[in-house]
Amino acid sequence: MDRSNTAGKKHVCIINDSGFWTDNRLKKEARSLIRGGYRVTTLARQYAVVRDGAGKPPKPPRRAVWKGVEVIWIKGLPRTIPRSIFSGIYYTCKYLILYTRAAWQQNADIYHAHNLDCLLPGYITARLRRAKVVYDSREFFTEVRISRSIFSRMMLAGARVLEKFLVRRSDAFITVCELFGEEFSKRYGIPRPAIVKNCPPYQPYRRENILSEKLDLPDDHTIVLYLSSFFPGRGVETTIMAAEALPENSTMVLLGPAVDESYMARIQELARDNPRVRLLPPVPVDQVQSVMRSADLGLIFYRSSFFANNSLSNKLFDYMMAGLPVVAVAMSETRRIIEEVDFGVCLDNAGPTELAREIADLVTDRERLTRYHQNALRYARSKYSWEKEEIRLLSVYHNL
Secondary structure (H helix, E strand, C coil), rough: CCCCCCCCCCEEEECCCCCCCHHHHHHHHHHHHHHCEEEEEEEEECCCCCCCCCCCCCCCCCCCEEECCCEEEECCCCCCCCCCCCHHHHHHHHHHHHHHHHHHHCCEEEEECCCCCHHHHHHHHHHCCEEEEEEEECCCCCCCCCCHHHHHHHHHHHHHHHHHHHHCCCCEEEEHHHHHHHHHHHHHHCCCCEECCCCCCCCCCCCCHHHHHHHCHHHHHHEEEEECCCCCCCCHHHHHHHHHHCCCCEEEEEEECCHHHHHHHHHHHHHHCCCCEEEECCCCHHHHHHCCCCCCEEEEEECCCHHHHHCHHHHHHHHHHHHCCCCEEHHHHHHHHHHHHCCCEEEEECCCCHHHHHHHHHCCCCHHHHHHHHHHHHHHHCCHHHHHHHEEEECCCCCC
């Protein structure tokens, strides 16, 4: 990377456990920091690279540059987290060593750690380098149970102790919504973290026809869109069963990647005999907004749990930017924003019958759909865009 134009700029090293190309928050923050006058390097995981659409991701180079952001991939880590205690301990130690070594080599002024699993190597390196550390928490990491194994339960118990220790010693703390900020402040006895929501950049609205053209549907056909990863607990099965009660001129489109091939086969089998359900493969990130703008209603569905009930779906802001009315299940923070903007309906852990009834009522009420559409676009322009969140992010950094 040519650093001739970065001399004298503060160097930020963003540490991230996922990939780079598909992590929109990471890319938005990196570009915002560059616009704010910083030099930015990101550490990303080798296995989680480009997967735009179907097919396997290509093997990445050791380094790459994207719009002025230097990307360094960490090699040598497995694709999945080991389930046994001994292999898990080995994995954890290797993870910490590889990330800490890569972070140390950057000799940055500020280390920006995404989520708790990246905070420890960021904190260690920052203290050794006498640099600053920023904690960017997207979720209640200590409440997410990866599995029921003994090792998983032990790791999450230790993570709660570790997070309390590290949060109090970080130089800045960022999270994604007000509910998280209030809970972190109460849980750890700290000042309320800065809130930087995961909103998309502002885009002027225009209606698209990608889905109707791809599925050969008439222009007056109503398209209900479920766009997400197909994962247990996200209501995929309930959504498919609810489609049976939709009006005749409606189609339920489910679009996204599956957690594994066996789960995808299960979803395909469930949808095979339902004429109102269509399954589509993932689309490139830069086409997501166009796909949303070609639908009439968007769905957000999480099964009730501590994590789901206290989460804020990133898809909510994408739907809002696309002017897409929503029907959402669970998640109190998502409900708060939907009610504030008035661009959709919230349900409490609905089954197929309740979900179908609410969708059918909404798609047949054109006046209400139009109102929701206009409200979504107005708030996306005036309040919920990345341009607004960028100001908050740079304010955190300038205060360091």
